[in-house]
Amino acid sequence: MKPVEIQHISKSYSQLRALSDISLAIEPGELFGLIGPDGAGKTSLFRILTTLLIPDGGEAKVMGLDVVKDYKMIRRKIGYMPGRFSLYQDLTVEENLQFFATIFGTTVRENYDLIEGIYAQIEPFKKRRAGQLSGGMKQKLALSCALIHKPEVLFLDEPTTGVDAVSRKEFWEMLQRLKEKGISILVSTPYMDEASLCDRIALIQAGTILSVDSPNGIVEQFDKPLYAIRTTDTYQLILDLREWQLTHSIFPFGEYAHLITTHQVPVEEIKTYLIQKGHEQVVIRQQKASIEDCFMDLMPAVA
Amino acid sequence: MIQVEGLSKRFGDFTAVNAISFSVKKGEIFGFLGANGAGKTTAMRMLTGLSRPSDGNATVAGYDVYTQTEAIKRRIGYMSQKFSLYEDLTVRENIALFGGVYGMKRRRIKEKMDELLGQLQLMDKRNHLVGSLPLGWKQKLAFSVSLFHEPEIVFLDEPTGGVDPITRRQFWEMIYEAAHRGITVFVTTHYMDEAEYCDKVSIMVAGKIAAMDSPQQLKQQFEVDSMDDVFVNLARG
Amino acid sequence: MKVFWAFIKKEFFHILRDRRTLFILIGMPIVQILIFGYAVTNEFKGANIAVYDQAQDESSLDFIHQLQASGHFQLLQSPGEIEAAFQSAAIKMAVVIPANFGQHLYPGQSTQLQLLTDGTDPNTAVTLTQYAGLIIQQFQHQGRAERQAPPILVENKMVYNPALKSVYLFVPGVMALILMLVSAMMTSLTIAREKELGTMELLLVSPLPPFLIIAGKVIPYIILSLLNALLILGVGVYVFGVPLIGSFWLLIGVCMLFIVLALALGILISTKAETQQAAMLVSLMGLMMPTILLSGFLFPIESMPLLLQWISKIIPAKYFILLLKDIMLKGSGWYYIWTESLVLFGMAFFLLMASWKNFKIRLT
Numbered sequence: 001m002k003p004v005e006i007q008h009i010s011k012s013y014s015q016l017r018a019l020s021d022i023s024l025a026i027e028p029g030e031l032f033g034l035i036g037p038d039g040a041g042k043t044s045l046f047r048i049l050t051t052l053l054i055p056d057g058g059e060a061k062v063m064g065l066d067v068v069k070d071y072k073m074i075r076r077k078i079g080y081m082p083g084r085f086s087l088y089q090d091l092t093v094e095e096n097l098q099f100f101a102t103i104f105g106t107t108v109r110e111n112y113d114l115i116e117g118i119y120a121q122i123e124p125f126k127k128r129r130a131g132q133l134s135g136g137m138k139q140k141l142a143l144s145c146a147l148i149h150k151p152e153v154l155f156l157d158e159p160t161t162g163v164d165a166v167s168r169k170e171f172w173e174m175l176q177r178l179k180e181k182g183i184s185i186l187v188s189t190p191y192m193d194e195a196s197l198c199d200r201i202a203l204i205q206a207g208t209i210l211s212v213d214s215p216n217g218i219v220e221q222f223d224k225p226l227y228a229i230r231t232t233d234t235y236q237l238i239l240d241l242r243e244w245q246l247t248h249s250i251f252p253f254g255e256y257a258h259l260i261t262t263h264q265v266p267v268e269e270i271k272t273y274l275i276q277k278g279h280e281q282v283v284i285r286q287q288k289a290s291i292e293d294c295f296m297d298l299m300p301a302v303a
Numbered sequence: 304m305i306q307v308e309g310l311s312k313r314f315g316d317f318t319a320v321n322a323i324s325f326s327v328k329k330g331e332i333f334g335f336l337g338a339n340g341a342g343k344t345t346a347m348r349m350l351t352g353l354s355r356p357s358d359g360n361a362t363v364a365g366y367d368v369y370t371q372t373e374a375i376k377r378r379i380g381y382m383s384q385k386f387s388l389y390e391d392l393t394v395r396e397n398i399a400l401f402g403g404v405y406g407m408k409r410r411r412i413k414e415k416m417d418e419l420l421g422q423l424q425l426m427d428k429r430n431h432l433v434g435s436l437p438l439g440w441k442q443k444l445a446f447s448v449s450l451f452h453e454p455e456i457v458f459l460d461e462p463t464g465g466v467d468p469i470t471r472r473q474f475w476e477m478i479y480e481a482a483h484r485g486i487t488v489f490v491t492t493h494y495m496d497e498a499e500y501c502d503k504v505s506i507m508v509a510g511k512i513a514a515m516d517s518p519q520q521l522k523q524q525f526e527v528d529s530m531d532d533v534f535v536n537l538a539r540g
Numbered sequence: 541m542k543v544f545w546a547f548i549k550k551e552f553f554h555i556l557r558d559r560r561t562l563f564i565l566i567g568m569p570i571v572q573i574l575i576f577g578y579a580v581t582n583e584f585k586g587a588n589i590a591v592y593d594q595a596q597d598e599s600s601l602d603f604i605h606q607l608q609a610s611g612h613f614q615l616l617q618s619p620g621e622i623e624a625a626f627q628s629a630a631i632k633m634a635v636v637i638p639a640n641f642g643q644h645l646y647p648g649q650s651t652q653l654q655l656l657t658d659g660t661d662p663n664t665a666v667t668l669t670q671y672a673g674l675i676i677q678q679f680q681h682q683g684r685a686e687r688q689a690p691p692i693l694v695e696n697k698m699v700y701n702p703a704l705k706s707v708y709l710f711v712p713g714v715m716a717l718i719l720m721l722v723s724a725m726m727t728s729l730t731i732a733r734e735k736e737l738g739t740m741e742l743l744l745v746s747p748l749p750p751f752l753i754i755a756g757k758v759i760p761y762i763i764l765s766l767l768n769a770l771l772i773l774g775v776g777v778y779v780f781g782v783p784l785i786g787s788f789w790l791l792i793g794v795c796m797l798f799i800v801l802a803l804a805l806g807i808l809i810s811t812k813a814e815t816q817q818a819a820m821l822v823s824l825m826g827l828m829m830p831t832i833l834l835s836g837f838l839f840p841i842e843s844m845p846l847l848l849q850w851i852s853k854i855i856p857a858k859y860f861i862l863l864l865k866d867i868m869l870k871g872s873g874w875y876y877i878w879t880e881s882l883v884l885f886g887m888a889f890f891l892l893m894a895s896w897k898n899f900k901i902r903l904t
Contacts, residue, residue: 038465039438050745052902071901076747086738103746135339145742161465164338165495165531166538190465193531205467234500235479251472252479254499254530255518296468391557392550400550 001064003153003184009058018044020207031179033198034188041207042188046157050080079151083158085142089131104149115144136167154185172197192292210298222289225264228256231279240277304329304487309359319345321510335491337507343491380449383460387445390434405452439470459490495531589633599642633657652693659701660869711776712864713837716857723765725823727806732819769795785871798860804891811898831857
């Protein structure tokens with residue numbers, strides 16, 4: 001039985017179409033990433049799956065139970081970490097954990113082994129008010145609270161947003177360890193680089209799914225030639241390549257610019273064009289697309 | 304354009320910014336990085352004349368941050384992720400308002416407004432409420448509005464949070480274009496790859512500047528490939 | 541200067557486009573003026589009085605006729621028991637005409653009238669006495685013109701609140717107000733706050749039945765409210781000397797009833813409000829104001845226009861204040877207060893059902 005099955009789900013809020021015909025399934029024990037920017041529909045989808053919202057159309061099942069009819073049972077089996085780490089700011093770390101354990105009918109001790117690795121890092125601060133914790137610590141506390149009743153499926157809505165890069169890395173390491181304990185995890189994130197840490201991902205933008213596959217699979221599916229180019233003047237580089245007729249798309253990517261051409265072009269040809277335009281120290285290499293490249297290529301046209 | 308020497312800010316016992324020093328040249332894109340709580344926002348507030356330093360010296364566009372804050376405010380543009388435009392005013396009203404606030408003449412506002420609307424392809428949405436625009440368009444509009452009165456320096460506080468990857472890059476192209484026109488850009492961000500777009504970058508850790516150089520130099524120094532790794536190395540001490 | 545205008549213009553845009561603010565800025569003053577204008581009146585119309593006519597002669601009947609004709613009083617067939625009539629609030633004043641009234645209305649004699657007025661509402665009592673006094677004077681005048689009648693000695697007696705202490709009226713009023721504040725407003729705020737902070741999501745997703753979530757939030761406020769009620773009572777009785785004639789436990793029971801009702805109101809408001817601000821606004825405008833203005837706390841209901849009187853019938857505080865006054869000042873027992881209690885009970889039940897139905901187990 002699949003932990004999560006979504007079929008043709010849609011949801012609108014007055015004028016806004018948040019989700020359009022979403023279908024997806026998660027395998028048992030999988031670490032599944034929902035990747036997309038703000039407004040893509042991630043939170044709406046999560047709320048439907050955690051039985052907090054009723055979809056306008058379609059069906060969804062969690063652990064084989066229907067999200068609309070069997071919500072009571074679902075609520076007992078899932079762990080949820082909503083955006084903004086909803087914690088009680090004026091309760092201490094300890095009190096928060098105890099509270100959530102109690103309302104799920106268990107004690108902190110019962111499932112401590114599950115959260116040990118995570119909680120150990122904030123235990124020295126257990127008497128501190130949750131409102132005074134740093135972003136990384138709030139994250140760990142919220143995760144502990146979501147796990148304390150040993151859920152079968154874990155839903156984490158943007159757990160790494162607004163947290164520093166080091167904590168983000170640590171968090172994903174924790175998720176990997178949880179996966180080994182057999183919990184199925186559905187995570188949403190706007191950070192494309194985190195996509196490669198998942199077993200499978202779904203790219204979502206403006207309420208529709210662009211692609212579903214393993215990170216490698218998505219990259220393999222990318223069939224256009226991609227070149228990373230660097231010169232001394234990135235801005236001019238982009239302007240010049242935008243005018244070129246062989247360019248399909250050109251975007252800055254840090255130091256380099258990523259050029260996608262309409263068909264395979266020898267590197268030398270690109271170099272010649274650029275030198276002609278007056279660029280110096282031209283470095284070009286053809287490379288594999290990253291998840292971000294794929295996402296941008298799959299996105300419908302933006303203004 | 305910006306000269307900072309030993310700038311500090313203390314709140315009671317707590318030192319938010321601890322004697323930082325740096326300088327930014329005209330037309331440079333300066334990236335101000337660091338974790339939340341490292342002191343970035345406090346430092347920016349001091350430079351934009353919103354907060355009085357406890358110690359040290361700084362000048363922005365040649366004006367002193369202690370005594371000439373009004374002059375500074377007139378010459379800078381500002382945009383932050385938390386607030387940029389009034390959601391319940393239309394696109395036109397927002398532009399006119401901010402233009403007026405910076406003392407632009409009516410006619411000039413009108414001229415430039417048509418130009419701006421054309422560039423952003425918002426001409427047919429000019430009477431729509433800003434709140435009804437998608438996030439990416441809002442951000443781009445907010446940036447344009449911050450430049451509307453032709454400031455010499457623009458301060459951007461986490462301007463690209465949450466938008467899709469294409470809009471983010473379009474935004475940075477707008478920043479490049481502004482820098483090319485000679486506008487100095489002071490930007491904070493927590494997207495490490497965006498640090499690469501900057502000419503010079505400083506990383507703040509616990510109120511101090513832990514590293515400052517061009518992205519290329521920093522990567523060489525730490526022998527890593529990406530700014531992300533530079534940051535991780537620094538943070539892990 | 542231009543910048544200044546730009547800001548003013550912007551602020552107007554904000555105001556005009558926010559319907560809620562608009563309602564408060566324009567709607568509320570209009571409503572308040574109307575209510576104040578109509579509710580605050582020194583005129584007094586249509587109070588119920590009883591007349592115990594021991595004379596039953598031509599003069600007394602003439603006098604009674606004049607009382608009626610003034611338009612200020614309605615007459616009840618004198619129930620034998622004046623005390624009972626006061627207890628059940630059927631009358632606000634009783635006029636006792638002695639047996640020899642008519643006989644003594646001749647020169648050389650003196651005659652008396654006794655006015656018994658319900659002092660639990662000092663403002664009303666004073667006004668009523670004054671009106672009655674006027675009519676008696678008129679009657680006298682007429683009598684003097686006709687047959688040189690002697691002056692009528694009027695004996696005024698305030699029942700239940702001889703010193704006409706207004707604190708007797710204020711204590712029940714303050715009690716109603718404070719309980720409304722703590723129970724209704726605070727409850728609505730705490731639930732709205734969880735929604736605003738996002739922790740409500742987590743509570744909903746847990747196996748906790750919604751009933752327990754509400755109960756858990758509400759019980760501390762019940763305890764707090766009860767303590768408050770006792771505090772106010774204590775101060776009223778021991779510091780201000782408000783009498784507590786009726787049963788203490790009956791009083792507590794009535795307070796509990798009102799507390800539960802206020803709580804149900806608070807929960808109902810919080811099911812609709814998305815933010816703390818909204819909850820606060822609705823509580824203040826929808827609960828506090830009517831409680832102060834239309835419950836009989838400050839202004840007598842009887843002198844309000846019919847529309848407002850009808851509205852005051854659905855204001856729980858009105859019944860609560862009546863009950864408090866009856867029990868504390870008149871010593872009324874169960875027999876007399878059961879109608880008001882029933883009304884409160886019904887309201888509480890209805891509100892509890894409504895908030896139960898409205899409590900959303902989901903987020904939309």
